[in-house]
Amino acid sequence: MSTTTLPRPRTAPSGPGSRRDATVDLTGTGHLLRFVLRRDRVRLSVWTGSVVLLHVYFVGALTALYTTFEERQSRAAVMDTPVSTMMAGPGYGLEDYTVGAMLSNELIGWVAITLAIFNVMQIVRNTRAEEESGRAELVRAGVVGRHAQGAAAFLAVLIADVVIGLLSALVMIGGGLAVADSLAVGAAITLLGVVFAAIGIVVAQVTEHARGATGLGIAVLGVVYMARAFGDMQQTHGSWLSWTSPIGWAQQMRAFVDLRWWPLLLHVVLVVLLLAVGVVLASRRDLGAGLVAARAGRADAAPGLRSPFALAWRQQRVALMWWTAGLGLMWTATGTYIEGLEDMFEELSATSPEVLEMFGGRGQLLGGFISVMVVFGMLLAAGYGIAAVLRARGEESAGRLEPMLGLPVSRTRWFAAQLGVAALGTLVLAATTGVTLWLGAVLVGITDPDLGTYLQAAAAYLPALGVYLGLTAALYAWLPRVAAPLPWALLAFGFVVGVFGPLLDLPAAVTALDPFDAVPRVPVEAVTAGPLLALTALAAVLWLLAFVGFRRRDLPVV
């Protein structure tokens, strides 16, 4: 393991004349590793199984769906558009778009996102979250080295990443794909996961809170993904920008087209560098501390801090601010890309107007781009909303709900405050998506469509977002112990449907489970009242159920 070979960053105080052994800092890693594997056995298995199943489905469905050269090339034509390039990859092998080329071009990016989230969350959970809860103190008081907890967390996800890479490669080989290329993709998947595990190690040193560390890790993922997306859109087979991204490196291996192995070295070098940075940071700080020291605050509360709503807002406003700023930047950058689309339209209408017509002309293509970007914005907003509603659960299990309800504060008032702040934040993010996409387009001089169109596209999702929030709230109210996984699973499902649904030909009965499925894709589709009213009614029922359930149950359930 690379951590064991890293030099100590500073001379450690030790007995006179004795040289301190760097491996002392890793004492107890083996025990902790077994503990992490045991503690997270369900999580690790579910993530591993999900990623492998994704491969099984992808390979199986594509092999079954695309049997002739013509069918495969029609998919290649779709993949040649900027929107698809943004969501897929640099487009190697589009000339002869085999199932392997599809997998290499389209699937690696999504697996990278999944594995990045998994690795960052898993590392933070076993390092910073342990420190924050005070459990790390108990462990570190034992015969356990300074870096043992980090190393154990890292080794545990490394094992999972290797298993995922290996099984995914076996699935590809089993599906009849070339052995060497399958193994290369498997190795790339593993190393992508490990890169984000190392990023997790670094971000866990920076902030005092696990939530902040996870957010920082996800932000890094966003930057890395966008770098690849813009690089690939700038130029066929990627520009220099694609090469700044570990996800880009994996795609640049050109698996199943013209395989090259050496980009994997970039991953390895990056992992070693990141771990070195992590070790240096970890050695310079105290247990439980972030890199930024806590300052003294005010002795008296601001006059406004006198209600459960004000408290919930106070607790969540910083996170919301970062989400808004981060997503705002990302969508502004995305919006500026519309200029590139315009260039492409002009080129197309000059060279092959029939292809432009095939995709429905400028309006349809541009509208398609906007509507797909809005789906992603709304999925992110839903993710924020779920996390915000589940903060109620956090308050309850941390023991902060009890003193609140020991005051003259009714359950309904407290719960309404929690849900109100969550809904407000979700609304802000939905509006931010629309406004900043438009802003990005305006910055490069594209004023048609106008702001109203962008906002309408986002607003169509508000009832469906209400369903996500209501479902999370109702689960929390009625089944607090199992409330967390279900909405997240539904969101992940909605993500898969949103990305792969049209391409993978999922049955309508399955896609209907996705709350976004019924939402009209403005501006490509017209707004229709029926589905929106149905979603609103469903959301209302879920919210009502949530309040009824919360009023009647025992508190706290821990």
Place this chain on the structure above:
Amino acid sequence: MTTSTSGAPAPAIEIHDLHKAFGSVNALDGLDLTVAPGEVAGFLGPNGAGKSTTIRVLLGLLRADAGSARLLGGDPWADAVALHRRLAYVPGDVSLWPNLTGGEAIDLLTRLRGPVDPRRKAELLERFELDPTKKSRTYSKGNRQKVALVAALASDVELLVLDEPTSGLDPLMEAVFTEYLREVKAQGRSVLLSSHILHEVEKVCDTVTIIRAGRAVESGTLEELRHLTRSTVNAVVAGDPSPIAGLPGVHDVVAERNGQGTRVRFDVDNASMSAVLRELGSLGVHSFTAMPPSLEELFMRHYGEAPTTRADNPAAAGAR
């Protein structure tokens, strides 16, 4: 068990035959508890006896399975908000909002109940030596406890519900807390003080209810409970003390020779005291002390074997 039978104002707390189960575990199994207005009631029991469950039922957080619970004359579940205006609660393990300072947390907790005199807050902060400008996440357990105590004591309420309020406080701060509790008592406010810190209960409580496995095993004023128990006698006598061991109600006799005579130490049921005193008198007493039982001993009678170490009891130390 004492139940208030007078027709006077409604008891601050009146619990009768209360049951609460979590799955197959009976947390409360027919609990009775009464706190009269203006009374400081101790609520003693080991961990897991059901003290916090009782308090959560009283706060309307848990719904009882059977039995009745009345709080300040109202229904703790249905009238929770109105009742909470009239009480203050301090949990045993205080969790605070990590990004709020202690001062902000105190203001939030008190404002939600009603207006508070800022001078009272300042005085309490000074007495408890609490720095209100620190973020709550940097507080030790004792300091978090102080935040909850300051917020509760700053409010002008009829009833204080305190669940092991001094856990984590150092002895000096415990003394400050006891002082404030006496002040509360003098003002005629009611207190339910759950604890296993026995000397703190002994110092301020009028009545004590001892709870084990979800039911009250003993309840009454401190005098009444002492009446049920034994005293510890230390004496130096001239004659042979062995007949004392044969008297009814006498336990654990230890005797040793010293220069002046025989030092004898034993426990005696208070009901048998006069017979013992007659017998002692006939032996020629050089010195004599009789200690009332500490709550420590009361407690041990219900939750463990007879106490074997008396290190806390200076008069008895060295007697064995």
